[in-house]
Amino acid sequence: MQILEIILQVLLGLTSLLLILFILMHKGRGGGLSDMFGGGMTQAVSSSGSAERVLNYLTIVVALVWFLSIVGLGLITKFQVI
Template sequence: MALALEIVLVISAILMTVFVLLHKGKGGGLSSLFGGGVQANLSGSTTVERNLDRITVIMAIIWIACIIGLNLIQTFAA
């Protein structure tokens, strides 16, 4: 059980990192340094962006649940 949670934890962490990096830059940070700031104001929140937000939140919830589950297994297994 712990091995399965560890695998899901690693996969969800990698996917969450990818999904966070796919988000469109909102401020004048590093995205505008590389030319991303020019197109940031051309369109509002699209369906793709909203779905990306939802998937990122779901990945974060799965990640947190895996951490809590592994902690409970470690606590009660000893």
């Protein structure tokens, strides 16, 4: 059980960092933080619709892995026998 717990903890850390990165890469819809950090540049860089769809897909997949690793760690913690 110890090895599985370590793997899930590492997976949780990696997916947390990836989620932060992917969410910050999304195109802004209004005058939010994305416009504060070079608003004109983000429109030129992410003007492709297919790139935005791939980013949406990756964000959803990473979020699901993140959620499942949290549930797995919670189950391990709850049913762990000393």
